[in-house]
Amino acid sequence: MIDEAVIDRVLGTALRTGGEFAEVFAEDKRSSSALFDDGKVEELTSGRDRGAGIRVVVGDTTGFAHTADLTEAGLRTAAEAAAAAARGGGGGTRTVALTRRHADRGYAIETYPEDVPKARKVELLERADEVARATAGAISQVSASYGDSRRRILVANSDGVLAADDTVRTLFSVSTVASGDTGMQTGRESVGHTVGFELFDMVDVEEMARRAAGRALTKLQARPAPSGQMPVVIASGGGGVLFHEACGHGLEADLVAKGASVFKGRVGERVASPGVTVVDDGTMAKEWGNLAIDDEGNPAQRNVLIEDGYLTDYMWDLLRARKEGRPSSGNGRRQSYQHLPMVRMTNTYLLAGEEDPDAIVASTERGVLVKHLGGGQVNTATGDFVFGMTEAYLIEDGEVTEPLREGNLIGNGPEVLQRIDALGNDFAMGPPGTCGKDGQGVPVGDGVPTLRVSSLTIGGTAA
Amino acid sequence: MGDLLDIADQVVARANDGEQLEAVVVRGLDTEIRVYEGEVESLASAQSQGVGVRVVVGGRQGFAYAGSLDPDVLDETLAEARDNARFATVDPFAGLAEPDGVTVPTLDLYRESLAHTPTDRKVGLALELERAVRAADGRISGIESAEYVDSLSEAAIVTTTGIRSSSRDSSCYVATYAMATEGPDTQTGFGFSVGRDLESLDVSRAATDAADRATRLLGASQPPSERVTVVLDPWVTAQFLGLIGYTLGGEAVLKGRSLFAERLGEQVASPLVTLVDDPTDPRAFTATDTDGEGLAARRNVLVADGTLSMFVHNAYTGRRSGGASTGNAVRGYSSTPSVGCMAVSLVPGTASQGELVASVGDGVLIQDVAGLHSGVNPVSGDFSTGAEGLRIRGGELAEPVREFTIASTLQRMLLDVAAVGGDLQWLPMNASGVSLVIHDVTVSGA
Numbered sequence: 001m002i003d004e005a006v007i008d009r010v011l012g013t014a015l016r017t018g019g020e021f022a023e024v025f026a027e028d029k030r031s032s033s034a035l036f037d038d039g040k041v042e043e044l045t046s047g048r049d050r051g052a053g054i055r056v057v058v059g060d061t062t063g064f065a066h067t068a069d070l071t072e073a074g075l076r077t078a079a080e081a082a083a084a085a086a087r088g089g090g091g092g093t094r095t096v097a098l099t100r101r102h103a104d105r106g107y108a109i110e111t112y113p114e115d116v117p118k119a120r121k122v123e124l125l126e127r128a129d130e131v132a133r134a135t136a137g138a139i140s141q142v143s144a145s146y147g148d149s150r151r152r153i154l155v156a157n158s159d160g161v162l163a164a165d166d167t168v169r170t171l172f173s174v175s176t177v178a179s180g181d182t183g184m185q186t187g188r189e190s191v192g193h194t195v196g197f198e199l200f201d202m203v204d205v206e207e208m209a210r211r212a213a214g215r216a217l218t219k220l221q222a223r224p225a226p227s228g229q230m231p232v233v234i235a236s237g238g239g240g241v242l243f244h245e246a247c248g249h250g251l252e253a254d255l256v257a258k259g260a261s262v263f264k265g266r267v268g269e270r271v272a273s274p275g276v277t278v279v280d281d282g283t284m285a286k287e288w289g290n291l292a293i294d295d296e297g298n299p300a301q302r303n304v305l306i307e308d309g310y311l312t313d314y315m316w317d318l319l320r321a322r323k324e325g326r327p328s329s330g331n332g333r334r335q336s337y338q339h340l341p342m343v344r345m346t347n348t349y350l351l352a353g354e355e356d357p358d359a360i361v362a363s364t365e366r367g368v369l370v371k372h373l374g375g376g377q378v379n380t381a382t383g384d385f386v387f388g389m390t391e392a393y394l395i396e397d398g399e400v401t402e403p404l405r406e407g408n409l410i411g412n413g414p415e416v417l418q419r420i421d422a423l424g425n426d427f428a429m430g431p432p433g434t435c436g437k438d439g440q441g442v443p444v445g446d447g448v449p450t451l452r453v454s455s456l457t458i459g460g461t462a463a
Numbered sequence: 464m465g466d467l468l469d470i471a472d473q474v475v476a477r478a479n480d481g482e483q484l485e486a487v488v489v490r491g492l493d494t495e496i497r498v499y500e501g502e503v504e505s506l507a508s509a510q511s512q513g514v515g516v517r518v519v520v521g522g523r524q525g526f527a528y529a530g531s532l533d534p535d536v537l538d539e540t541l542a543e544a545r546d547n548a549r550f551a552t553v554d555p556f557a558g559l560a561e562p563d564g565v566t567v568p569t570l571d572l573y574r575e576s577l578a579h580t581p582t583d584r585k586v587g588l589a590l591e592l593e594r595a596v597r598a599a600d601g602r603i604s605g606i607e608s609a610e611y612v613d614s615l616s617e618a619a620i621v622t623t624t625g626i627r628s629s630s631r632d633s634s635c636y637v638a639t640y641a642m643a644t645e646g647p648d649t650q651t652g653f654g655f656s657v658g659r660d661l662e663s664l665d666v667s668r669a670a671t672d673a674a675d676r677a678t679r680l681l682g683a684s685q686p687p688s689e690r691v692t693v694v695l696d697p698w699v700t701a702q703f704l705g706l707i708g709y710t711l712g713g714e715a716v717l718k719g720r721s722l723f724a725e726r727l728g729e730q731v732a733s734p735l736v737t738l739v740d741d742p743t744d745p746r747a748f749t750a751t752d753t754d755g756e757g758l759a760a761r762r763n764v765l766v767a768d769g770t771l772s773m774f775v776h777n778a779y780t781g782r783r784s785g786g787a788s789t790g791n792a793v794r795g796y797s798s799t800p801s802v803g804c805m806a807v808s809l810v811p812g813t814a815s816q817g818e819l820v821a822s823v824g825d826g827v828l829i830q831d832v833a834g835l836h837s838g839v840n841p842v843s844g845d846f847s848t849g850a851e852g853l854r855i856r857g858g859e860l861a862e863p864v865r866e867f868t869i870a871s872t873l874q875r876m877l878l879d880v881a882a883v884g885g886d887l888q889w890l891p892m893n894a895s896g897v898s899l900v901i902h903d904v905t906v907s908g909a
Contacts, residue, residue, distance in 0.1 A: 034550070037718065038717075038718045040551075040552035040554060041550060041551045041552040042524070042551065042552075042554075043524050043525060043526055043547065043551055043799060044525055044526070044547035044548075044550050044551065045526045045527065045528070045547065045798070045799070046526075046527040046528075046540075046543040046544075046546075046547060047527065047528045047529065047797060048527075048528075048529040048530070048531075048536070048539070048540070049529070049530040050530065050531065051530065051531075059502070060499075060502050060504065061502060061503045061504065061505070061506070062504065062505040062506070063505075063506050063507075064505060064506070064507035064508075064509075065507070065508060065509050066507075066509045066511070067509070067510075068511070068512065068530055068531045078509075081508060081509075085506040085507070085508055085582075086506070087503070118546075118547070118549075118550045119550060122550050140719050141718055141719045141720060177719060177720055177842055179719070183722070183843055183844070184719075184720075184722065184842050184843050185842070185843055186840060186842050186843065225847070227688045227868070227870065227905055227906075227907030228688040228907055228908070228909075229909060255607070258499070258605060258606075258607055259604070259605040259642065260605065260607040260642065260651075262649075338509065338511060340505060340507060374837040375834070375836055375837035376834060376837055377833045377834045377836075377837070377849070379651055379833070381607065381642050381649055381650075381651045382649060382650060382651060382865075384833070384849070384851075384865065384866055385833075385834075385849075386833045386834030386837070386838065386848065386849030386868070387834065387837060388834065388837030388838045388847070405843075405845050406838075406840050406843070406845045406847065407838075407845075407847040407868075407870060408834055408837070408838040408847035408848060408849060408868045408870070410834075410849045410866055410867065410868050410907075411866070412866065438608075457685070457866065457867065457868065457907055457908060457909075458907060459838075459847040459848075459849070459867075459868025459869075459870050459905075459907040460847065460870060460905070460907065461847070461870045461871060461872075461905045
């Protein structure tokens, strides 16, 4: 994307006024999407975003500038702006010996989306619409969307790191509306992997369409969710986002350093029930949060955060790790070249236990089975979190009975970790997600086995 | 700014016969300063630009965008948009906006002074904010963020159908997120102030709000589950209004995804509720003189004294519903125009929040909600959201409560509005807020 000699000179410019650390992050991203909605192909969109972000660190201050101009002159102007922003006052020149770092995700992309005719992408959407509508007359609206992106990045810094990566992601989703006497209900199914068009060898869009329709239809018969505290069983694959929010964010080193985490100063302590092991793993092949290198040029890693109930480590980006004199854990990510990197998760999951999932439900006298959680939110300083249940059922006398209308779950991260009293043997990853932090979104994955939390507050409307 | 119109003109000049072409060209200059413990933590300053090209030919629409204004990129973007159009389904209503004779309002949304404000002054403001939060209360134990952010942006839209419009605005804000600690208990609170130049920012107000919000929740407990009357803080009301605005958008209505679709002319809210969308009010953070398709922005009354009076439209949904655009096309350069409310507000009453609390007797003041984006279904209207706030006992604010949810449906909530406050607040979002009293909301707690 940029010549090595040019990078060298740009880093030199960035360091000329006393910068202690400088970094060039260049990105060239092409994306395409297609939307089928309301019975027709509404539109196809193509996008191109290309540019570089340059940061310069002086003391505890980071200066940052970005440019869409990747010529040497453009990059040097941005480097000067970043250096000025960091208010470097010193002098002298430094040269940097760049060492190319190998980025390896361990598998190859089979079919690059740009090599696939647009007509084939459209056919998939039409098929999903047709199948969802054919499921039942009550399906009143369907929308299906396809998206792919190819993101090439190059990172070089004054520590001598030079790394490049080429990441392809492909996504497909189907949303439905079912209408009945009780009003309208919605259902959704989405699949995304860090792969090319071979995604459609891995998933069956017709099956996805049937499931999305089924979710909306089921909810037409749903009754209001109960309110108050009760046991909650989370189905395999359906609730990993809970742990992303409930403990993942609180284990990000930037929040820990500012005292904005309930997990600050607790490494080595028991923070979860025995048997609970939480991992953040950027190396999981083909998963939505997969990385070869992070956005600071560090190789993705599998990091165990909580092991058998004990807090083992936080997640780290480069600057926070440098300050602590330790290596980055490969968790420095950014939305685009226009943003500074910060500590972010990749694929976050709970390891499976040994119990039979059916037995977990059968041993729950009265509670809620959550098949799918929607988005959530956490206050990392207090640990309080909230989640929408997008598919849930009542458990009565150990049996799954009626479907429930939507409602929120509310709880506290550290408390939930202590209240996990059953772990199934049926681990699965959930649907692809986008994690938002400080206004930046990045792709993340999550997963859980079937598990039970002995008590959570369900926020329904029924007494 | 003339150069943005020139660039858009150049793209549109390349239209083929029988082809409608639209070019949206934007440029922004953004500064973001974060401080921590008396030092600048990060300072980012950058110019960004982009172009979006929409092609409609034979009833088919295609779109492409790029984050660059280089001539070769413009060519590539136009070619991609044309190629994409080949795959769309023919839609007789597809097409660009056309001039409708409505005069573009003259709004004072751009302050040249912001463009010339030295960075040092902006840094000073962020540092002052952090100091003020710490000084506001001895129980403030930390500050997760204290920042100053500004943006100067300009946009031009040109179409083959005769639209040729440009606009620019300036905005800035300070925001902070503080932590308060007492014994084992930590609570958080945010504060902010928005304006169009530095003179209009109120740093001490932002600091006091953050400190008050954090400290008054110290010692909060989980309330029991029950049905109560709630008083929504203006900040909370604004978030709900944003969602209700979505349900009144022409796209949701035409595609059978709005709970209000068949209810025009019906009583959908308490007679106390008059809801307007008015991007021409310069006090609104999202005020604008033109919409995303270059038509004049205008004041629209959506609900009048509780009766649903209209939906909002862009050119496409207006045409498809047999009418016209209401000036509600919403977009960035990287997407085609969707339709939505731009600056929603309730016509305020006269009572202060204190008077509303006194009139309620017993209930809960909701200071903040969490998880609204996942907890509200704008199609069915069901909602359930995390909340925190203060008990109201005997007309007075009492002990703090947290870790509970409030739930109802948007339909019921609008009908259950018992009083609208007079404390209109302008917020950094597409809706403004007032205190609102709502009967019979389910609280789920212990």
